[in-house]
Amino acid sequence: MAQLSQVSVRAAARSVAMAPRKLSLVAALVRGRSVADALVILSHTPKRAAKPLLKLVNSARANSSFNHGLDESSLTISQLQVTAGSRLKRYRAGARGMSKPYQRRTSHVVVEVSGSLPAAKSKATVKPKTKEK
Template identity: 45%
Template sequence: MPAVAHLRYARIAPRKVQIVLDLIRNKPVDVAVAILKHTPKSASEYLIKLLQSAIANAENNHAMDVSRLYVSECFVCPGPMLKRIRPRAHGRAFPILKRTSHVTIALEEAAEPKNA
C-alpha cells in the first residue's frame, strides 16, 4: 500500500509542474529531494513540501523504512481556472486564465535500497 500526499488548488499551471515531476519519477526519495532542491523551477518549492509530507505519511502512518522509499507514482491534474479579464484596445476585453493544479505523489518501499 503506497503512502500518498496530495496538494490541491496550487496556483501554478499543470504543465509547469509536469516538467519537474518527470525528473523525480521512480527515484529514491533522498535523490528526489536533492533534485528538487537544485532545480531552478517555481514548481520545485511546492513539490519539496509535498514530497516531505509524503515521507512523513509513510513513516508515521504506514511504518515504512525511509531509506527504502522511492517515488512510485506522481502526477498532476488541472484544477479550476481563475478567470480574469485584461483590457485591450478599442474597449475590448481579453480573457486571462489563471490555472491551478492538483498534484499527487505516492511512495512505496523498494525490496532493497535503490540507488540512482
C-alpha cells in the first residue's frame, strides 16, 4: 500500500488595513480546523476581520487544488499566523489647538494549508472497439 504524502501550501495577505489584535481574535476561531469548516465559520462570523480571512483561506484552498493537485476534502489549516505590519502615523485635532497622535495599524496574515495528494489511478489497458460485420 502506497503511503499518502502530506503537502503544505501557503497563501499570504500583506498590509491588511486592520489591527492585528482584531484579526487574531477571528483567526483563533478557525486555527487547526478543516478548510470546509473554516469557510463555514468565517462566512457566518459577524466581525469585519472575517472577510479578509475568508478570502485568504479561499485563496489557499484554490492554490492547493489547482496549482498542486491536492484533494480538497483532506485539507486542514496547519498554520495561521497574524503579525503586525507597518504603522501609519497620523494626527487628529484635539482641544485648544493641540494635535493628538494616533497610529493606523496594518497586519500580515499567512495561512498554511496541508492535505494529501489523491490516490493515483491505475492505468488499465483499454482495447479499441472493433466493428462487427
